[in-house]
Amino acid sequence: MLTEDGKHLYVSYDEYNNLIEKLAIKVFQSGWQFDTILCLARGGMRPGDVLSRVFDKPLAIMSTSSYRSEAGTVQGKLDIAHYITTPKGQIAGKVLLVDDLADSGHTLNKVIEELKNNYKPITELRSAVIWTKAISIFTPDYCVDYLPTNPWIHQPFEGYDNMRPEQLIQKWSV
Secondary structure (H helix, E strand, O other), rough: EEOOOOOEEOOOHHHHHHHHHHHHHHHHHOOOOOOOOEEEOOOOHHHHHHHHHHOOEEEEEEEEEEEOOOOEEEEEEEOOOOOEEEOOOOOOEEEEEEEEEEOHHHHHHHHHHHHHHHHHOEEEEEEEEEEOOOOOOOOEEEEEEOOOOOOOEEEOOHHHOOOOOHHHHHHHHH
């Protein structure tokens, strides 16, 4: 649900899962055949997992991080992992890069630059995200929802960002 002022988008689990399914449909209807899905952790892990299952393709993971300050609301220095975790040795062939959103676009631009420069066995690379904000300098190949007002997206699992094991124990103690 987008707030009236357009500054916040609140997404339920059902909406989130529906958007991932719509992303899978967009990729499928494009007719593009790919060998591997590469998701960016953490945001791309949930959509990457679902797409991996739907398309029956191996899931590779690359860890990136830039939103660490103030409970993940302030973008800082971008860190990109030096290695990709993949079940098939080295990532190669046609790769679908998956993340949750193109916010500023800087992360996706840097990751694609890294992949093109350091992973020569990748022969073709396309990108898929759930959301693209108007402020993004990156335009993904596949996107479900374009956000012209650049809202902060409140994803359904963000409650875990500030939850600790002791709080879970309190929640589940009878």
